[in-house]
Amino acid sequence: MRRGRLLGYLVSLGAAICYAGTSVLTRKGLIEYAPPLVGLTISLVVGTLAFAITEARTPWSALASKRRGLYYFLLAGVAGALGLIANYFALSVAPVVLVSPITSINPLISITCVWLFMQRSEKVTLRVLVGALLVLAGVALITVGRNAT
Amino acid sequence: MLGILLSLAAAVTWGIGGVFVRLGAPDLKISTGTFVSLIPSLLLTLVTALAVNFQDFASITLVGILWFGLIGVLNFRLGRHFNYLGIDLLGVSRSSPVIASSPLFAMVMAVTFLGESVNLFIIGGTMLVVAGLVLVVSKE
Numbered sequence: 001m002r003r004g005r006l007l008g009y010l011v012s013l014g015a016a017i018c019y020a021g022t023s024v025l026t027r028k029g030l031i032e033y034a035p036p037l038v039g040l041t042i043s044l045v046v047g048t049l050a051f052a053i054t055e056a057r058t059p060w061s062a063l064a065s066k067r068r069g070l071y072y073f074l075l076a077g078v079a080g081a082l083g084l085i086a087n088y089f090a091l092s093v094a095p096v097v098l099v100s101p102i103t104s105i106n107p108l109i110s111i112t113c114v115w116l117f118m119q120r121s122e123k124v125t126l127r128v129l130v131g132a133l134l135v136l137a138g139v140a141l142i143t144v145g146r147n148a149t
Numbered sequence: 150m151l152g153i154l155l156s157l158a159a160a161v162t163w164g165i166g167g168v169f170v171r172l173g174a175p176d177l178k179i180s181t182g183t184f185v186s187l188i189p190s191l192l193l194t195l196v197t198a199l200a201v202n203f204q205d206f207a208s209i210t211l212v213g214i215l216w217f218g219l220i221g222v223l224n225f226r227l228g229r230h231f232n233y234l235g236i237d238l239l240g241v242s243r244s245s246p247v248i249a250s251s252p253l254f255a256m257v258m259a260v261t262f263l264g265e266s267v268n269l270f271i272i273g274g275t276m277l278v279v280a281g282l283v284l285v286v287s288k289e
Contacts, residue, residue: 008238018228020254033213037198046218047225072173077186079166094152102156107245109164134281145270
């Protein structure tokens with residue numbers, strides 16, 4: 001396996017583990033400390049500040065020539081926030097055992113978009129598609145199992 | 150029905166968000182892009198939270214702030230950065246199923262640290278997630 005690809009899988013696994021830790025800590029935090037949107041806002045403030053410290057040396061004036069990238073990342077941020085807010089309101093009107101399996105299909109949305117619009121830059125193989133479907137089915141079962149105990 | 154529609158909206162926006170990252174990654178350093186992405190996320194969430202839970206901000210304790218601050222570092226400083234880096238290195242179609250396996254790790258943590266029990270659904274789900282990851286990671 002190429003080094004870049006191995007690193008890609010490792011950081012993706014790292015993201016999955018960070019999100020898992022977030023999920024476990026959030027469960028306790030919501031019971032004891034704050035409503036979801038308040039907790040989420042505090043998390044975003046601290047997460048953004050933590051990034052601001054490490055990104056303080058970025059020459060922001062040089063970014064003017066990279067507007068395309070800036071716009072796409074801003075759009076990614078908007079999409080991420082809309083997803084978090086929709087997820088919050090979904091959980092306020094429906095049980096997690098219904099909401100979580102539906103929201104977890106987001107990789108299929110990404111894969112469909114790539115397949116429809118980005119075939120030149122990224123190839124979607126049958127193996128990846130079947131793998132993604134198996135992961136999503138497994139996640140749905142785990143969600144049902146955790147909420148059944 | 151509303152719950153299903155909102156859940157679908159979350160799935161669609163998260164799914165499209167990954168595609169935006171893929172499109173922006175060639176033009177911007179990933180750490181800078183991740184930071185840029187956090188700014189609209191923070192603003193939109195703050196406005197919504199103030200509209201829905203304005204009074205709850207006053208009652209949060211210092212421990213609560215520290216708790217959610219820790220979550221912020223884990224979720225946004227590390228998790229989102231790794232997520233975007235994975236999309237840049239692998240492409241969104243290969244990285245997103247790996248990242249989607251996070252409930253498997255959450256379950257392991259909950260069983261290990263919170264004493265949650267394991268049942269047949271969880272065992273079956275774990276096997277499916279692992280099989281799916283092996284398929285995604287394995288060579289063509």
